[in-house]
Amino acid sequence: MNKLEENLKYRKNTTMTNEEIKEYISSLAPAATYDESGEWLNILVEPTTIKPLMTTLRTGKMQMNYLFCLTCVDFKTHLTMVYHLSATTHRQSIVIKANVNRDTPVIETVCDIWRTAEFLEREVFEMFGVNFSNHPDLRKLILEDNFKGFPLRKDFEDPINMIKL
Amino acid sequence: MFSLEGITTSVQDWLFMKFNPTMALAMECVIVILLSISLFAILGLVLVLMERKVAAHIQIRLGPNRVGPGGMFQTVADTLKLIMKEGLVPDMADKFLFNLAPFVVMMVGMLLLAPIAFAKNFQIWDINIGVLYISSVSSLSVIGILMAGWASNNKYSLLGAMRSGAQIVSYELSAGFAVLTIVVLTGSLQLSDIIKAQENGWWIFKGHIPALIAFVLYIIAVTAETNRAPFDLAEAESELTAGFHTEYSGMRFALFFLAEYINIFIVCAIGATLFFGGWMPLHIGHWESFNHIMDYIPSSVWFMGKTFFLIFLIMWFRWTFPRLRVDQLLNLEWKYLLPISLFNLLLVAIIAILGWHF
C-alpha cells in the first residue's frame, strides 16, 4: 500500500502535459510529427533517429522504463513500427512510430535499452521481415525455420491455407 | 489357539517319519523355496494395491474399484499386462548385464527373507549375526541398480543410476547406526535374542529417548534407501528421465517394480522387529492379565500388523511431501542425520552401561 501511495503521489508531480512532451521530443528529434487524435500522444519519427531518441527517453527526464508493446503495422505503401512506452513512476504512456521502407525495411534495435525487445523484435522480424540491425540473435521465433514469406504482410499469399472470402 | 509353529513342527515330524533325513531336508528346502516365492508374489499383489488405495484416499478419490470386489484383482490384471508386453533390449546395450540386473535386485530381496521372524519359532534361518547379515546383504542391491543404469546404454539412465547409488550408499550409514542402537541395548546381533529381549515391552518404549531418535532416523533412512518419496529423485524425475529403469519394459520392469515393494516390506519388517518387538505381543511390564489377553492374538497377526503399519507410514510420506533436490538430499544425510546418529549411539552406549533403560 505504501508503495502504491508513493507511486500515485509521484505520478501527480511528474506527469507532463502533451505540450511539454512535444517540446521535449522536438528538442531531441526535430523532424517529429504529432498526432493527438487517439488516447495517447502518437509521435512519428524518422527510423534513423530511433536509437538516440529511445535512449534519451529511457535514461533522461521522462524515465520511460517500460516498453509494453512493440509491433508493426502494414499499410500498403509502407510498414510502420509502433512502440508503446510507459514509465513505472508516472504511468504516462506515449506511442512512438517510425515508417520503414517496404522493400528494404531496416531499423535499429532497442534490445539494449529494454530487454523485452529481444523476443518482440524477433517476432516482428519473422512476421513482417523488418531487419533489426545489431540485434544479438535475429532468427525466427514462432514459425518454422524454413518458412518462406512474411505472413502478417497484406500481400502474403498462401493458396492452400488461406481462404479468400 | 492358532499358531504357525504348530504347522511347521507337524510337517517336519511327518517328513522325518516318512523319508530318510537327507531326503526330508531336501523336501523341506523345496517347500521353503515355494513358500517364499509365493509370499513374494502375494506381497507384491497386496502392496501395489495398498499403495494405490492409500494414495487415492489421501487424494480424496477412490482408487481401483472395478476389477474384482473393491479392486482386489487390479494387480493381477497389471501383472498379466506386464507379462504380455514386449521386453525390448536397446540396441547397443550390454545384453548379459541388462538381463541380469533385475534378477540381482530380486535375489537380494529373497535372501533378506531368511532371517525375518514372521511368527513365534517361524524363521527360515536364525543366524547368529542376524542384523549384520541384513545390513550387508541389503547393500548388494546397489550393484543391481548400477548394473541396470550402465547396461542400458542411455546417458540419462546412467545419471539416474549414479544418483540412486550415491543416495543408497549414503543413507545406509544412518540406517546402520539406528540398527546398532538396538543392538547395543540388546547385547546380541541375533534376531531371536532381540525379539526375546522385548518380552516385557518393546524397545521403542523401553529404550525411551535414544530408541525414539533411532526410530525416526531409521524411518527416514529406509525411505531414502528404497528410493521412495520424498527421496525419489532418481526415479520420478519428471525433469529428465525415469531413472535407472527407463529402458526396461515387460517382465524385467515388473521384476524391478516388484523388488521395490518387497524392499519396502523387508525394511519395515526389520523396523518392526527391532523397534516394535517383531511377533512379540504388547506386554506392559508385569500386568499379568493384560499380557495374557494380548497373548491370545496369534503372533503372526502381531507381526503383520506392525509391519503394515510401518508400510502405511512410508506410503503416507510419499503423498504428503514434495521431492528433495539431490544436493539437499545428500546434505541432509551427511550434515544432519549422520552426526545425530553418531551422537545417538554414544547416548545409548552410556545409557546401556548405566542401566538407565527399562
Next chain:
Amino acid sequence: MYNQTEIIKDTSELGAEGELVINMGPQHPATHGVLHLVVTLNGETIKKIEPHLGYIHRSIEKMCESLTYRQFIYVTSRMDYLSSHINNLGCALLVEKGMQIEVPDRAKYIRVILSELTRIASHELWLGAMAMDLGAFTPFFYAFREREMITDIMEDTCGARLTMNYIVPGGLMYDIHPDFQKKVKAFITQFKSKVTEYEDLVTNNVIFQSRTKGVGILSAEDAISYGCTGPVARASGVSCDIRKIYPYEVYDKVEFDEVIETAGDSFARYIVRVKEMNQSIRIIEQLIDNIPEGDFVGKTKNVLKLPKGEFYTRVETARGEFGVYVVSEGGTTPHRIKFRSPGFSNLSALNHISVGSKIGDLMASMGTLDLVIPDIDR
C-alpha cells in the same frame, strides 16, 4: 522446429568444458503445454536456456483481420484458456471504448465477479500443477476440488467449462443463472474453510520452502526491463496491478490490496499468487450481494464498426497485463490487431533467472512463472 540434420549438429556439440545440450519437451510430464526448451548444461549447472516456440501457433492475429468485431473476442478465450473471461473482457472493453457504447451497471458487476472467479480458478490450477512438478501429488487434487466448484458455476451460467463465450461488447450475452449468487456464496464459504489446507500442506512445508526460497531471483529492474507483469513482477517489488493503476469496470469502487513482495524468488511468486486468491475472494464478497437490477447488455448496433484510428486496452489477467491493440481503417474487421500477451514477456525472463542454477531449480522457476503456451504462441 529443427530439420533432422540440424538436430544432430546441435546435440553432439560438446564444448571444451564438457557442455551438454538437452531438450526438454515439447511433451512434458508437467502441465505447462507444448514448450520446447533447449538447455545447455555444464554438469548439473545451466548455462543457457533457449525456448523454441511455435508448436501451437495458430496465426490468430492474421485470422482476426478477417473476423468482425463481434467474432474476434472469442478467439482470445483460446489463447489463455485459463483466464478466458478476462481476455474476453479486454476485447469487449476495447470495442466499447472505440464505439462509445454504454455498459449497464449490472453487466459491469457481473463481469468483475466472473473475472475474479476466473482468476481464482487459474491460480488453483497453477497451485496444483506447480506442487506436482515438485513432487507433491496431493495438493493437485485439493486445488481441483475448489476449481470444480467454479467450473460448475460457469457451466450453469455460461454454458461451457473452459472456453466461455459470454461477454459481448455492451455487456453479457444472456443473464446469469438464478442460482448464481447462491452458488458463489457457497463457494466462498468452502474456499475460506479450505484455504488453510494449502497453507499447512504446501506453504509451511520445509521441503517446499527449501526448494523455492532463493531460487530464480528476478530483481525489480530486470522485471521491468523484461516487460514482466502480473505476479512475476509483483513478487520482485514492482507495483503493476492494472486494476489499481488504470482501473476499469468497477474496480475503483471495491477495496482490495495489491499484493507486493520484495524477495523476487520463486517462493515470493508463490506467496503473491496465494494472497491474490484471498484478495479476489474479498472483491467477490463485496460485490456478490449488491448486483444491481437492470439490463444485462447495452444498446448496440448489429454490425459493429470501429472508427478509423488506433485503440489499446489493457486488463489484468491471472498472468499479467493483457493488452489488445487494434488499428482500424473504419471497416467491420480490424486492419491490424496485436495481442500483447503476458506470458511472452514472462518467458523471456526465464533464461535470465535460470542461468547458473541447477536443473532441479528450473522446475521451480518455470512453475512459478506460470506459463500457458497457447498464450505465448498465439
